[in-house]
Amino acid sequence: MILALAGGVGGARLALGLSEVLAPEALIVAVNTGDDFEHLGLHISPDLDTVMYTLAGINDPIQGWGIAGETWNFMGALEELDGQTWFRLGDRDLATHIERTTRLRAGQSLSAVTQRLCAQLQVDHAVVPMSDDSVRTVVHTPAGPLAFQDYFVRQRAEPRVERIVFDGVRDARMSPALAAALVSDALEAIVVCPSNPYLSIAPILAVPGVREALEQRRVPSIAVSPIIGGRALKGPAAKIMRELGATPSALAIAEFYRGLIDALVLDDTDANLADAVAALAIQPIVTPTVMRDLAARKSLAYKIIESAHSRFASARRGSMR
């Protein structure tokens, strides 16, 4: 069984690749919920939705988030009522938020609600929140602290990032499924998806016990660099790296995950960084990582699983690191 840690779009794409080559019981995707927020009275879980919609095959492939063929009549009417329209909610997507919110208010856990939504959307692989407790990513900027979606969507990630904190994370517990996966005998590898390390993966690592579990892992841990040729395929990862004083590169990703991963998948473009990555005691795996189509997604997924298995086998023989 493989445990994948994922945020939004980049993570969802690899999760889909993994789901296409692994049986339902052989994959669990633990998803960042630091982006979650209350908006218009609804509990919105953007990263969970992106992963769920992607695995359900109903995601909008162009914009990355939301549902393909979505309509926007609710938003149009809300605009006429002078309501808050900066966070775009499609008519179909809204059903997910209403259903989730109703069930959470009725006392169900986010894990239970997510499982139920996935079942209804015929998502066979396990998609689970990192935690059922409230964790809220707050981005500190020169203009003060901003709630994540305020920073990311309303202000289009434009303010300079000084610091990122995860409100509530100290008291958060791992979701039951994530906690179980980390100690499961069936666990064969941990995959850190090519999501934004600071905004999507860091909140997961900050949930008490997760970072420690990765540090003390008994199975291979493999990350895929979201930075290719010094740039992020999508989103503000490179910009944030610069603002936080790092040089955006796959090497900086290796440094960020140092001690938590055994291997880093680098795009062919970054082959020149392989030695520097290896110098951090992280095995570089150089391969095409841009997942433009089904074949590319599957190919990357196979490569990761193959690499994990070979390391897993050698670990079983006695010396993993």
Next chain:
Amino acid sequence: MILALAGGVGGARLALGLSEVLAPEALIVAVNTGDDFEHLGLHISPDLDTVMYTLAGINDPIQGWGIAGETWNFMGALEELDGQTWFRLGDRDLATHIERTTRLRAGQSLSAVTQRLCAQLQVDHAVVPMSDDSVRTVVHTPAGPLAFQDYFVRQRAEPRVERIVFDGVRDARMSPALAAALVSDALEAIVVCPSNPYLSIAPILAVPGVREALEQRRVPSIAVSPIIGGRALKGPAAKIMRELGATPSALAIAEFYRGLIDALVLDDTDANLADAVAALAIQPIVTPTVMRDLAARKSLAYKIIESAHSRFASARRGSMR
């Protein structure tokens, strides 16, 4: 200034007629909120919405409720998630419920929220709730008590009505605008719209002070019969009358409102009941009441206003009743 008491579709139609012949400051429509309910985490006010949409000219003229040209993608997606879909919420309509709920949760009164929604929808005449407090119509049936929408929508008004109660009404206060209208020197007439007397008008009359104000009125009070030729134009009014032991007819309407109205507008069809109505000390006004088009709505509105004015003038001369 005319105060109209209204429920849903039938009431909205006459309210529209009145709005077409009266200046904005010359009409206030006080609307039943006994039908209000919490559904999918949203505060829904079906009668307020019907009146508001009708006066805004965006109502669906065929089904009577909701918005013309509505789309149902939210409902479709909710159905796929196995959510509750027995109460149909259109994509545009949903914006009203979300906006209302958000504002109510922020501490605004239903009056304030309604005023705001009306302003955004360019409704110039005052549409106000009967009360800002929670009143919930409960229909007692052989199978037990049913919340109003459960009875009316989910069970299509099929269960036999034994008794109708308005939970919370004893502690409810009139909305500020309704209370002010009833004691205003500018008030010239009260119009009881052709809404269901038991389900739509009775809750308004049950709000402490409303029935008393009508009993002690100093201005003419005129009702329009929702029963024509022994049948309701729309809805279960006739069925409920039978279940409660009355014979469905405009005469039963006169008896229901006895002491609260000075005149009852009867359709030409019911001209034969005029004498019986007059015997109850209620002046029969026989005229076409089916409001199939704009001309019919305006004509009925003029007739009512004209009748009120002539009574108002005679009341001013000293003897109203």
